Amino acid sequence: MTEEKLQPPLGVRIRPWLIALPALIVLIGILYPFLTAIYYSFTAYALNRPGSLDQFVGFRNYVRMFTDDDFLYSTYITFAYALLSTGVELVLGLAVALLLNRESRFAKILTPTLIFPMMIAPVIGTLIWKMMMQPSVGILNPMLNLVGLPSLQWAAVPETALFSVVLVDVWMFTPFAALILTAGLRSFPSAPFEAARVDGASFWFTFRNLTLPMLTPFILIVVVFRLMDSLKMFDIIFAMTEGGPGRTLMTYQLTAYRTSFQFQRLAQGLPYAILLYIIIYITSFYLIKFWGRAQRRAAGY
Amino acid sequence: METNSINKRLAGLLSDGFLAVYFLFALFPILWMVLVSLKSGEELFTTQFIFHPTLENYRAIFFGDTRVGAGVVAKQEFPQYFLNSLIASTGAVILSLLVGVPAAYALARFNFKGKEDLAFTFLSFRFAPEMVVIIPLSVIYRQLGLYDTYFGIIWVYQLVTLPLLIWVLRSYFEDISPDIEQAAMIDGYPWWRIFWNILLPLVRPGLAAAALLAFVFAWNNFIFPLVLGGSHVQTVTVASLGYISSAQGFFNRMAAASVISSIPQIVLALSIQRYLIRGLSFGAVKG
Numbered sequence: 001m002t003e004e005k006l007q008p009p010l011g012v013r014i015r016p017w018l019i020a021l022p023a024l025i026v027l028i029g030i031l032y033p034f035l036t037a038i039y040y041s042f043t044a045y046a047l048n049r050p051g052s053l054d055q056f057v058g059f060r061n062y063v064r065m066f067t068d069d070d071f072l073y074s075t076y077i078t079f080a081y082a083l084l085s086t087g088v089e090l091v092l093g094l095a096v097a098l099l100l101n102r103e104s105r106f107a108k109i110l111t112p113t114l115i116f117p118m119m120i121a122p123v124i125g126t127l128i129w130k131m132m133m134q135p136s137v138g139i140l141n142p143m144l145n146l147v148g149l150p151s152l153q154w155a156a157v158p159e160t161a162l163f164s165v166v167l168v169d170v171w172m173f174t175p176f177a178a179l180i181l182t183a184g185l186r187s188f189p190s191a192p193f194e195a196a197r198v199d200g201a202s203f204w205f206t207f208r209n210l211t212l213p214m215l216t217p218f219i220l221i222v223v224v225f226r227l228m229d230s231l232k233m234f235d236i237i238f239a240m241t242e243g244g245p246g247r248t249l250m251t252y253q254l255t256a257y258r259t260s261f262q263f264q265r266l267a268q269g270l271p272y273a274i275l276l277y278i279i280i281y282i283t284s285f286y287l288i289k290f291w292g293r294a295q296r297r298a299a300g301y
Numbered sequence: 302m303e304t305n306s307i308n309k310r311l312a313g314l315l316s317d318g319f320l321a322v323y324f325l326f327a328l329f330p331i332l333w334m335v336l337v338s339l340k341s342g343e344e345l346f347t348t349q350f351i352f353h354p355t356l357e358n359y360r361a362i363f364f365g366d367t368r369v370g371a372g373v374v375a376k377q378e379f380p381q382y383f384l385n386s387l388i389a390s391t392g393a394v395i396l397s398l399l400v401g402v403p404a405a406y407a408l409a410r411f412n413f414k415g416k417e418d419l420a421f422t423f424l425s426f427r428f429a430p431e432m433v434v435i436i437p438l439s440v441i442y443r444q445l446g447l448y449d450t451y452f453g454i455i456w457v458y459q460l461v462t463l464p465l466l467i468w469v470l471r472s473y474f475e476d477i478s479p480d481i482e483q484a485a486m487i488d489g490y491p492w493w494r495i496f497w498n499i500l501l502p503l504v505r506p507g508l509a510a511a512a513l514l515a516f517v518f519a520w521n522n523f524i525f526p527l528v529l530g531g532s533h534v535q536t537v538t539v540a541s542l543g544y545i546s547s548a549q550g551f552f553n554r555m556a557a558a559s560v561i562s563s564i565p566q567i568v569l570a571l572s573i574q575r576y577l578i579r580g581l582s583f584g585a586v587k588g
Contacts, residue, residue, distance in 0.1 A: 027422065127542070
């Protein structure tokens with residue numbers, strides 16, 4: 001009874017929902033296709049076969065995906081791309097952040113230009129690299145030759161295709177890692193570092209015992225954004241090779257695109273996209289939870 | 302003491318050296334794009350750095366190609382692509398602002414059931430693989446007549462712009478002390494006047510920065526207009542692919558188109574530098 005009395009009136013209780021109502025309407029407009037996607041994935045829907053939307057086939061599209069000869073390779077290439085690019089960006093970004101976080105005029109001048117690769121559209125950035133890798137007008141092979149290395153065929157051959165697209169991803173998004181980590185380094189209190197310096201602690205000791213633990217929440221932010229984005233990367237791979245040569249770069253997203261649109265088997269491409277969504281959702285859920293914990297630990301709780 | 306300071310200087314030099322190499326890697330492709338955009342067709346294949354710069358490529362993408370012949374696609378539609386990108390991105394940001402600002406306020410200031418779930422749902426759109434939405438939308442849009450329309454693109458761009466605006470703005474609203482609102486409430490102002498006259502002006506710099514960043518991400522988007530747009534709403538990102546695939550000789554045209562379509566983002570990004578880190582991290586890092 002007393003609990004009832006303590007409750008604010010209905011008008012106040014629904015106020016946040018009313019304020020958020022326009023956004024909720026947009027939300028529904030976005031959630032609807034999500035639900036439709038799940039429904040379609042259980043049908044035989046193909047763009048070139050009218051009436052196939054009503055053909056309910058149960059889990060056939062999912063069974064097909066899991067038993068497809070190329071499914072394991074698709075899984076491998078999706079994760080290889082994501083883990084490689086995220087890993088390199090994190091390490092390189094950390095190095096750049098540590099070097100930028102010094103008293104150096106050189107570093108101060110360069111910092112604002114850090115955002116350039118990240119702000120250019122991924123497709124356009126990739127096309128620039130594709131041009132640079134091109135045999136006739138390209139500049140990368142002449143540069144390799146200049147230092148005595150042989151020419152590469154870059155994304156045109158399976159051996160170096162993954163390396164080529166990861167290189168573009170690293171070029172584009174290392175600045176993101178560097179910026180977030182620089183902000184992290186700048187937010188640190190100076191007292192513990194001064195204490196370490198006065199006690200004569202080595203660089204590695206300070207790095208392992210002070211910098212790294214305090215930087216963990218920031219590292220996790222980089223990992224969340226870069227891992228989630230690179231797991232679903234489409235633009236770079238599509239602009240570079242459209243998933244080729246052959247099936248070399250056919251990640252889940254590219255496979256879904258090719259099956260649904262180029263082969264017009266709309267329902268058959270969906271399981272790849274849905275599986276990827278589930279993977280990303282679970283991973284991000286745990287990473288964000290872990291981030292909250294790391295943030296509290298870094299704050300000294 | 303003496304060797305110590307020499308070591309220190311050497312370490313500084315090495316650090317600057319590493320930075321120089323990294324920044325060469327980061328900036329060289331952009332510089333090269335600008336160089337290629339200034340090359341004539343004849344010099345494109347013969348020279349690397351020394352050539353006679355020409356504005357021919359820029360003229361061609363804006364006013365049409367003098368070399369248009371059999372099998373060569375004229376690309377004077379470029380101003381139209383530019384306009385399409387501008388309309389779609391601006392529209393998407395305006396819609397996101399209209400619905401997102403109040404939502405961010407509600408998520409920052411009110412405690413209600415399911416608040417965090419709602420916020421996470423918005424965030425999850427940012428991480429959702431686009432194909433999950435695009436495949437069904439390609440059917441739904443054709444049924445509703447939204448395929449290849451500005452509104453269709455603006456609507457689907459909400460997946461890009463709305464989560465960003467809501468999360469960044471929420472963090473800005475949370476920064477404002479609730480005391481200000483309580484004082485105004487005691488003075489008898491209704492909540493919407495407090496929101497409009499007191500809170501909104503306080504978050505305005507952050508709001509502007511978040512809106513500009515959302516604009517950049519919408520402008521850079523490729524996958525949505527690729528599948529859900531046709532020739533009427535073709536954006537610069539989709540059109541730029543056409544330059545490289547249409548004919549070998551168009552690399553310099555493509556470079557010119559890339560330069561033109563990259564300038565807005567770089568100018569915008571430089572103008573909001575102070576707010577960039579918070580925007581890029583969806584409010585998680587208060588840079």
